[in-house]
Amino acid sequence: MSDQTESIPGEPASTLDVEAHTSARRRAEQTRVSILECAKAAFNQRPYGEVSLKDIANEVGVSAPLIIKYYGTKENLYEAQLDFTEAADRLSRVDFADMGTHLARLAVTSADDSPNSLVRKLADAGGNRHIVDTLGKVFRQQVVAPVLERVATESLRESSRDAEMRAEAAMSMVIGLALMRRLVTQEYFHEADVDAFIEYYGGLVQCVLDGADTADTADTAS
Template sequence: MSGGAEAGELSGGAEATRGPARRDAEATKTAILKAVRHLLARHSQADITLKAVAERAGVSAPLILKYFGNKDSLFAQVMSFEEDAAALLDAPLADLGRHMVRHVLVSQSERGADPVLRIVFAPLHRERGDVLRANFRTQVVDRLAGRLDGPDAGLRAELAVGALLGLGVMFGIARGERLRASDVEDVVERYGPLVQAQLTS
Protein backbone atom coordinates (compact mmCIF):
# COMPACT_ATOMS: atom_id res chain seq x y z
CA MET A 1 0.00 0.00 0.00
CA SER A 2 1.15 3.57 -0.60
CA GLY A 3 1.86 6.11 2.08
CA GLY A 4 -1.19 8.04 0.85
CA ALA A 5 -3.49 5.09 1.42
CA GLU A 6 -2.02 4.59 4.86
CA ALA A 7 -2.47 8.25 5.75
CA GLY A 8 -6.08 8.06 4.63
CA GLU A 9 -6.72 5.11 6.90
CA LEU A 10 -5.15 6.85 9.89
CA SER A 11 -6.89 10.21 9.37
CA GLY A 12 -10.32 9.01 10.50
CA GLY A 13 -13.36 11.22 9.86
CA ALA A 14 -16.20 10.68 7.45
CA GLU A 15 -13.93 9.40 4.69
CA ALA A 16 -12.92 6.41 6.81
CA THR A 17 -16.52 5.18 7.00
CA ARG A 18 -17.10 5.10 3.25
CA GLY A 19 -16.91 2.04 1.05
CA PRO A 20 -13.58 2.74 -0.68
CA ALA A 21 -11.84 3.37 2.65
CA ARG A 22 -13.17 0.11 4.04
CA ARG A 23 -11.94 -1.70 0.95
CA ASP A 24 -8.53 -0.06 1.36
CA ALA A 25 -8.42 -1.23 4.96
CA GLU A 26 -9.24 -4.81 3.96
CA ALA A 27 -6.63 -4.72 1.20
CA THR A 28 -4.06 -3.45 3.69
CA LYS A 29 -4.89 -6.22 6.17
CA THR A 30 -4.61 -8.78 3.39
CA ALA A 31 -1.23 -7.40 2.36
CA ILE A 32 0.01 -7.60 5.95
CA LEU A 33 -1.15 -11.20 6.37
CA LYS A 34 0.40 -12.19 3.04
CA ALA A 35 3.66 -10.58 4.12
CA VAL A 36 3.70 -12.60 7.33
CA ARG A 37 2.93 -15.84 5.48
CA HIS A 38 5.76 -15.11 3.06
CA LEU A 39 8.23 -14.44 5.87
CA LEU A 40 7.11 -17.50 7.85
CA ALA A 41 7.87 -19.62 4.81
CA ARG A 42 11.49 -18.52 5.05
CA HIS A 43 12.23 -17.65 8.69
CA SER A 44 11.31 -18.66 12.21
CA GLN A 45 8.73 -16.50 13.94
CA ALA A 46 11.29 -15.36 16.52
CA ASP A 47 13.44 -13.86 13.75
CA ILE A 48 10.62 -11.89 12.12
CA THR A 49 10.16 -8.30 13.25
CA LEU A 50 7.21 -6.01 12.75
CA LYS A 51 9.54 -3.78 10.76
CA ALA A 52 10.24 -6.64 8.33
CA VAL A 53 6.51 -7.35 7.98
CA ALA A 54 5.80 -3.66 7.43
CA GLU A 55 8.48 -3.35 4.76
CA ARG A 56 7.24 -6.45 2.98
CA ALA A 57 3.61 -5.25 3.08
CA GLY A 58 4.43 -1.65 2.18
CA VAL A 59 2.90 -0.17 5.34
CA SER A 60 4.14 1.21 8.66
CA ALA A 61 4.63 -0.80 11.82
CA PRO A 62 2.13 1.39 13.74
CA LEU A 63 -0.51 0.54 11.14
CA ILE A 64 0.06 -3.17 11.79
CA LEU A 65 -0.48 -2.55 15.50
CA LYS A 66 -3.64 -0.61 14.72
CA TYR A 67 -5.16 -3.55 12.85
CA PHE A 68 -3.83 -6.50 14.83
CA GLY A 69 -3.01 -5.16 18.28
CA ASN A 70 0.39 -6.79 18.73
CA LYS A 71 2.79 -9.22 17.13
CA ASP A 72 1.31 -12.25 18.89
CA SER A 73 -2.20 -11.47 17.66
CA LEU A 74 -0.89 -10.96 14.15
CA PHE A 75 0.92 -14.27 14.04
CA ALA A 76 -2.06 -16.09 15.54
CA GLN A 77 -4.03 -15.15 12.43
CA VAL A 78 -1.54 -16.66 10.00
CA MET A 79 -1.44 -20.13 11.47
CA SER A 80 -4.16 -21.19 9.04
CA PHE A 81 -3.45 -22.94 5.71
CA GLU A 82 -7.00 -22.62 4.38
CA GLU A 83 -6.27 -20.03 1.70
CA ASP A 84 -2.97 -21.64 0.74
CA ALA A 85 -4.54 -25.10 0.45
CA ALA A 86 -7.34 -23.75 -1.74
CA ALA A 87 -4.77 -22.55 -4.29
CA LEU A 88 -2.60 -25.65 -4.00
CA LEU A 89 -5.50 -28.04 -4.60
CA ASP A 90 -7.35 -25.98 -7.21
CA ALA A 91 -7.34 -28.47 -10.08
CA PRO A 92 -9.24 -31.58 -11.20
CA LEU A 93 -7.97 -34.75 -9.57
CA ALA A 94 -6.68 -36.14 -12.86
CA ASP A 95 -4.24 -33.23 -13.23
CA LEU A 96 -3.74 -32.37 -9.56
CA GLY A 97 -0.22 -33.78 -9.24
CA ARG A 98 1.12 -31.60 -12.02
CA HIS A 99 -0.83 -28.61 -10.74
CA MET A 100 0.62 -28.98 -7.23
CA VAL A 101 4.17 -29.26 -8.55
CA ARG A 102 3.69 -26.26 -10.83
CA HIS A 103 2.16 -24.25 -7.97
CA VAL A 104 5.14 -24.84 -5.70
CA LEU A 105 7.71 -24.08 -8.39
CA VAL A 106 5.99 -20.93 -9.62
CA SER A 107 5.48 -19.69 -6.06
CA GLN A 108 9.14 -20.26 -5.33
CA SER A 109 10.50 -18.76 -8.54
CA GLU A 110 8.16 -15.76 -8.81
CA ARG A 111 7.41 -14.93 -5.16
CA GLY A 112 10.45 -16.36 -3.40
CA ALA A 113 8.50 -18.87 -1.30
CA ASP A 114 5.43 -21.07 -1.21
CA PRO A 115 3.37 -20.29 1.90
CA VAL A 116 2.61 -23.99 2.38
CA LEU A 117 6.32 -24.56 3.01
CA ARG A 118 6.17 -22.63 6.27
CA ILE A 119 5.27 -25.96 7.87
CA VAL A 120 8.98 -26.78 7.52
CA PHE A 121 9.68 -24.19 10.21
CA ALA A 122 7.11 -25.53 12.70
CA PRO A 123 9.81 -26.79 15.13
CA LEU A 124 11.15 -23.25 15.39
CA HIS A 125 7.81 -21.73 16.41
CA ARG A 126 7.71 -23.34 19.86
CA GLU A 127 4.16 -23.90 21.15
CA ARG A 128 2.67 -22.39 18.00
CA GLY A 129 4.43 -25.06 16.02
CA ASP A 130 1.86 -27.54 17.35
CA VAL A 131 -0.95 -25.32 16.08
CA LEU A 132 0.77 -25.01 12.73
CA ARG A 133 1.17 -28.79 12.46
CA ALA A 134 -2.45 -29.46 13.42
CA ASN A 135 -3.74 -26.93 10.91
CA PHE A 136 -1.49 -28.31 8.20
CA ARG A 137 -2.72 -31.87 8.74
CA THR A 138 -6.37 -30.82 8.80
CA GLN A 139 -6.44 -28.11 6.17
CA VAL A 140 -3.95 -29.50 3.66
CA VAL A 141 -3.41 -33.25 4.10
CA ASP A 142 -6.89 -34.23 5.26
CA ARG A 143 -8.49 -31.96 2.68
CA LEU A 144 -6.49 -33.68 -0.04
CA ALA A 145 -7.31 -37.13 1.36
CA GLY A 146 -11.00 -36.27 1.21
CA ARG A 147 -10.72 -35.93 -2.56
CA LEU A 148 -9.09 -39.33 -3.12
CA ASP A 149 -10.84 -42.56 -4.01
CA GLY A 150 -9.67 -46.05 -3.12
CA PRO A 151 -7.85 -47.48 -0.12
CA ASP A 152 -5.34 -45.73 2.16
CA ALA A 153 -6.40 -42.25 1.09
CA GLY A 154 -4.86 -40.66 4.18
CA LEU A 155 -1.50 -42.33 3.68
CA ARG A 156 -1.46 -41.54 -0.02
CA ALA A 157 -2.25 -37.89 0.71
CA GLU A 158 0.63 -37.73 3.19
CA LEU A 159 3.00 -39.30 0.68
CA ALA A 160 1.92 -36.91 -2.09
CA VAL A 161 2.29 -33.86 0.13
CA GLY A 162 5.60 -35.19 1.45
CA ALA A 163 6.95 -35.48 -2.08
CA LEU A 164 5.77 -31.95 -2.80
CA LEU A 165 7.42 -30.55 0.33
CA GLY A 166 10.65 -32.30 -0.60
CA LEU A 167 10.59 -30.58 -3.96
CA GLY A 168 9.93 -27.23 -2.33
CA VAL A 169 12.77 -27.69 0.14
CA MET A 170 15.20 -28.67 -2.59
CA PHE A 171 14.22 -25.63 -4.65
CA GLY A 172 13.82 -22.97 -1.99
CA ILE A 173 15.96 -24.03 0.96
CA ALA A 174 18.68 -26.34 -0.38
CA ARG A 175 18.57 -24.24 -3.57
CA GLY A 176 19.46 -27.07 -5.92
CA GLU A 177 21.28 -25.48 -8.82
CA ARG A 178 20.08 -27.86 -11.54
CA LEU A 179 16.50 -27.76 -10.32
CA ARG A 180 16.47 -23.97 -10.17
CA ALA A 181 17.98 -23.72 -13.65
CA SER A 182 15.41 -26.08 -15.17
CA ASP A 183 12.30 -25.02 -17.04
CA VAL A 184 9.25 -25.22 -14.79
CA GLU A 185 7.21 -27.27 -17.25
CA ASP A 186 10.06 -29.75 -17.68
CA VAL A 187 10.12 -30.35 -13.92
CA VAL A 188 6.32 -30.56 -13.88
CA GLU A 189 6.44 -33.33 -16.49
CA ARG A 190 9.16 -35.19 -14.61
CA TYR A 191 7.90 -34.78 -11.04
CA GLY A 192 4.16 -34.40 -11.51
CA PRO A 193 3.59 -38.12 -12.26
CA LEU A 194 5.43 -39.05 -9.05
CA VAL A 195 2.93 -37.02 -7.03
CA GLN A 196 0.00 -38.08 -9.20
CA ALA A 197 0.79 -41.76 -8.64
CA GLN A 198 -0.31 -41.39 -5.02
CA LEU A 199 -3.46 -39.49 -5.93
CA THR A 200 -4.89 -41.95 -8.44
CA SER A 201 -3.67 -45.31 -7.13
Protein backbone atom coordinates in the same frame (compact mmCIF):
# COMPACT_ATOMS: atom_id res chain seq x y z
CA MET B 1 -39.69 14.87 39.44
CA SER B 2 -37.63 12.02 38.02
CA ASP B 3 -36.40 11.94 34.44
CA GLN B 4 -38.90 9.86 32.42
CA THR B 5 -36.08 8.60 30.15
CA GLU B 6 -34.12 7.04 33.01
CA SER B 7 -33.85 3.25 32.76
CA ILE B 8 -35.88 1.27 35.27
CA PRO B 9 -34.31 -1.88 36.72
CA GLY B 10 -35.76 -4.96 35.04
CA GLU B 11 -37.04 -2.99 32.05
CA PRO B 12 -35.67 -3.69 28.53
CA ALA B 13 -32.70 -1.56 27.47
CA SER B 14 -33.55 1.56 25.53
CA THR B 15 -33.00 1.79 21.78
CA LEU B 16 -30.05 4.10 22.42
CA ASP B 17 -28.45 1.53 24.74
CA VAL B 18 -28.87 -1.22 22.15
CA GLU B 19 -27.46 0.96 19.38
CA ALA B 20 -24.48 1.96 21.53
CA HIS B 21 -23.76 -1.68 22.35
CA THR B 22 -24.08 -2.70 18.69
CA SER B 23 -21.80 0.13 17.61
CA ALA B 24 -19.17 -0.82 20.19
CA ARG B 25 -19.31 -4.45 19.13
CA ARG B 26 -18.95 -3.45 15.48
CA ARG B 27 -15.91 -1.29 16.27
CA ALA B 28 -14.35 -4.14 18.24
CA GLU B 29 -14.87 -6.53 15.32
CA GLN B 30 -13.36 -4.02 12.89
CA THR B 31 -10.37 -3.65 15.20
CA ARG B 32 -9.94 -7.44 15.28
CA VAL B 33 -9.99 -7.55 11.49
CA SER B 34 -7.43 -4.74 11.27
CA ILE B 35 -5.17 -6.52 13.75
CA LEU B 36 -5.34 -9.76 11.74
CA GLU B 37 -4.65 -7.96 8.45
CA CYS B 38 -1.62 -6.16 9.88
CA ALA B 39 -0.40 -9.34 11.55
CA LYS B 40 -0.67 -11.26 8.27
CA ALA B 41 1.28 -8.58 6.41
CA ALA B 42 3.95 -8.46 9.12
CA PHE B 43 4.42 -12.24 9.35
CA ASN B 44 4.50 -12.53 5.54
CA GLN B 45 7.21 -9.89 5.27
CA ARG B 46 9.47 -10.76 8.21
CA PRO B 47 10.54 -13.83 10.17
CA TYR B 48 8.42 -14.65 13.20
CA GLY B 49 11.10 -13.60 15.68
CA GLU B 50 11.39 -10.13 14.14
CA VAL B 51 7.70 -9.29 14.57
CA SER B 52 6.44 -7.90 17.88
CA LEU B 53 2.95 -7.21 19.17
CA LYS B 54 4.05 -3.61 19.67
CA ASP B 55 4.89 -3.32 15.95
CA ILE B 56 1.44 -4.60 14.99
CA ALA B 57 -0.29 -2.42 17.59
CA ASN B 58 1.47 0.69 16.30
CA GLU B 59 0.47 -0.15 12.73
CA VAL B 60 -3.19 -0.60 13.69
CA GLY B 61 -3.23 2.36 16.07
CA VAL B 62 -4.12 0.41 19.20
CA SER B 63 -2.24 -0.71 22.29
CA ALA B 64 -0.38 -4.00 22.60
CA PRO B 65 -2.47 -4.90 25.70
CA LEU B 66 -5.59 -4.71 23.51
CA ILE B 67 -4.10 -7.31 21.15
CA ILE B 68 -3.32 -9.46 24.19
CA LYS B 69 -6.92 -9.03 25.35
CA TYR B 70 -8.21 -10.31 22.00
CA TYR B 71 -5.65 -13.02 21.23
CA GLY B 72 -3.77 -13.76 24.42
CA THR B 73 -0.29 -14.32 23.00
CA LYS B 74 1.79 -13.65 19.92
CA GLU B 75 1.62 -17.39 19.14
CA ASN B 76 -2.18 -17.30 19.21
CA LEU B 77 -2.23 -14.26 16.94
CA TYR B 78 0.08 -16.03 14.51
CA GLU B 79 -2.24 -19.03 14.36
CA ALA B 80 -5.31 -16.81 13.91
CA GLN B 81 -3.84 -15.08 10.85
CA LEU B 82 -2.61 -18.27 9.17
CA ASP B 83 -4.64 -18.97 6.06
CA PHE B 84 -3.95 -21.53 3.34
CA THR B 85 -7.53 -21.55 2.04
CA GLU B 86 -6.68 -19.66 -1.15
CA ALA B 87 -4.18 -22.34 -2.13
CA ALA B 88 -6.63 -25.06 -1.10
CA ASP B 89 -9.41 -23.49 -3.20
CA ARG B 90 -7.17 -23.41 -6.28
CA LEU B 91 -6.21 -27.03 -5.72
CA SER B 92 -9.87 -28.03 -5.40
CA ARG B 93 -10.47 -26.81 -8.96
CA VAL B 94 -7.77 -29.07 -10.43
CA ASP B 95 -8.94 -32.36 -11.97
CA PHE B 96 -7.87 -35.20 -9.71
CA ALA B 97 -6.01 -36.91 -12.57
CA ASP B 98 -3.86 -33.77 -12.97
CA MET B 99 -3.24 -33.13 -9.29
CA GLY B 100 0.20 -34.75 -9.15
CA THR B 101 1.56 -32.65 -12.01
CA HIS B 102 -0.11 -29.52 -10.65
CA LEU B 103 1.46 -29.99 -7.21
CA ALA B 104 4.89 -30.75 -8.69
CA ARG B 105 4.74 -27.61 -10.83
CA LEU B 106 3.83 -25.51 -7.79
CA ALA B 107 6.76 -26.95 -5.84
CA VAL B 108 9.22 -26.25 -8.66
CA THR B 109 8.04 -22.90 -10.00
CA SER B 110 6.47 -21.00 -7.08
CA ALA B 111 8.39 -17.92 -5.98
CA ASP B 112 10.49 -18.40 -2.86
CA ASP B 113 8.82 -15.38 -1.27
CA SER B 114 5.26 -16.53 -1.99
CA PRO B 115 3.11 -15.79 1.08
CA ASN B 116 1.45 -19.21 0.70
CA SER B 117 4.75 -21.11 0.73
CA LEU B 118 4.81 -23.55 3.63
CA VAL B 119 8.57 -23.98 3.19
CA ARG B 120 9.12 -20.24 3.53
CA LYS B 121 6.89 -20.08 6.60
CA LEU B 122 8.83 -22.96 8.18
CA ALA B 123 12.09 -21.14 7.50
CA ASP B 124 10.69 -17.93 8.98
CA ALA B 125 9.61 -19.81 12.11
CA GLY B 126 13.25 -19.77 13.17
CA GLY B 127 13.05 -23.15 14.88
CA ASN B 128 10.20 -22.11 17.21
CA ARG B 129 8.64 -25.48 18.00
CA HIS B 130 5.23 -24.05 18.81
CA ILE B 131 5.05 -22.18 15.51
CA VAL B 132 6.25 -25.20 13.52
CA ASP B 133 3.56 -27.34 15.17
CA THR B 134 0.96 -24.65 14.48
CA LEU B 135 1.94 -24.49 10.81
CA GLY B 136 1.62 -28.25 10.54
CA LYS B 137 -1.77 -28.29 12.23
CA VAL B 138 -3.29 -25.51 10.11
CA PHE B 139 -1.80 -26.82 6.85
CA ARG B 140 -3.17 -30.26 7.61
CA GLN B 141 -6.64 -28.87 8.35
CA GLN B 142 -6.87 -26.52 5.39
CA VAL B 143 -4.90 -28.30 2.64
CA VAL B 144 -4.16 -31.95 3.45
CA ALA B 145 -7.67 -32.76 4.72
CA PRO B 146 -9.40 -31.74 1.45
CA VAL B 147 -6.79 -33.70 -0.53
CA LEU B 148 -7.45 -36.71 1.69
CA GLU B 149 -11.17 -36.47 0.99
CA ARG B 150 -10.58 -36.41 -2.76
CA VAL B 151 -8.15 -39.33 -2.54
CA ALA B 152 -10.84 -41.36 -0.78
CA THR B 153 -13.53 -40.57 -3.36
CA GLU B 154 -11.80 -39.88 -6.69
CA SER B 155 -8.64 -41.99 -6.88
CA LEU B 156 -8.25 -45.17 -8.93
CA ARG B 157 -8.51 -47.12 -5.70
CA GLU B 158 -11.49 -45.44 -4.09
CA SER B 159 -10.97 -46.54 -0.52
CA SER B 160 -10.83 -44.59 2.70
CA ARG B 161 -8.79 -47.37 4.28
CA ASP B 162 -5.41 -45.97 3.23
CA ALA B 163 -6.52 -42.57 1.89
CA GLU B 164 -4.87 -40.72 4.77
CA MET B 165 -1.57 -42.49 4.20
CA ARG B 166 -1.63 -41.73 0.46
CA ALA B 167 -2.62 -38.09 0.92
CA GLU B 168 0.09 -37.48 3.53
CA ALA B 169 2.72 -39.33 1.49
CA ALA B 170 1.91 -37.31 -1.64
CA MET B 171 1.96 -33.97 0.18
CA SER B 172 5.23 -34.96 1.88
CA MET B 173 6.76 -35.60 -1.55
CA VAL B 174 5.63 -32.17 -2.76
CA ILE B 175 6.83 -30.28 0.33
CA GLY B 176 10.11 -32.19 0.25
CA LEU B 177 10.60 -31.20 -3.38
CA ALA B 178 9.90 -27.56 -2.58
CA LEU B 179 12.39 -27.68 0.28
CA MET B 180 15.11 -29.32 -1.82
CA ARG B 181 14.60 -26.81 -4.64
CA ARG B 182 14.91 -23.92 -2.20
CA LEU B 183 17.90 -25.18 -0.24
CA VAL B 184 19.90 -27.57 -2.40
CA THR B 185 19.10 -28.11 -6.06
CA GLN B 186 17.72 -24.83 -7.37
CA GLU B 187 20.35 -24.63 -10.12
CA TYR B 188 19.16 -27.94 -11.52
CA PHE B 189 15.78 -26.57 -12.53
CA HIS B 190 16.82 -24.86 -15.75
CA GLU B 191 14.03 -23.88 -18.11
CA ALA B 192 15.00 -26.63 -20.57
CA ASP B 193 14.76 -29.33 -17.90
CA VAL B 194 11.87 -28.20 -15.77
CA ASP B 195 8.91 -29.49 -17.82
CA ALA B 196 10.39 -32.97 -18.15
CA PHE B 197 11.13 -33.06 -14.44
CA ILE B 198 7.62 -31.88 -13.53
CA GLU B 199 6.09 -34.56 -15.75
CA TYR B 200 8.30 -37.23 -14.16
CA TYR B 201 7.87 -36.16 -10.54
CA GLY B 202 4.20 -35.30 -10.99
CA GLY B 203 3.62 -38.82 -12.29
CA LEU B 204 5.17 -40.26 -9.14
CA VAL B 205 2.98 -38.07 -6.93
CA GLN B 206 -0.10 -39.07 -8.93
CA CYS B 207 0.73 -42.75 -8.47
CA VAL B 208 0.75 -42.21 -4.71
CA LEU B 209 -2.53 -40.28 -4.81
CA ASP B 210 -4.16 -42.99 -6.92
CA GLY B 211 -2.78 -45.85 -4.88
CA ALA B 212 -1.25 -47.36 -8.01
CA ASP B 213 2.08 -49.12 -8.41
CA THR B 214 4.54 -47.20 -10.57
CA ALA B 215 5.28 -50.46 -12.37
CA ASP B 216 1.58 -51.01 -13.11
CA THR B 217 1.26 -47.43 -14.33
CA ALA B 218 4.27 -47.82 -16.61
CA ASP B 219 2.83 -51.06 -18.07
CA THR B 220 -0.50 -49.35 -18.70
CA ALA B 221 1.15 -46.41 -20.42
CA SER B 222 3.34 -48.61 -22.70
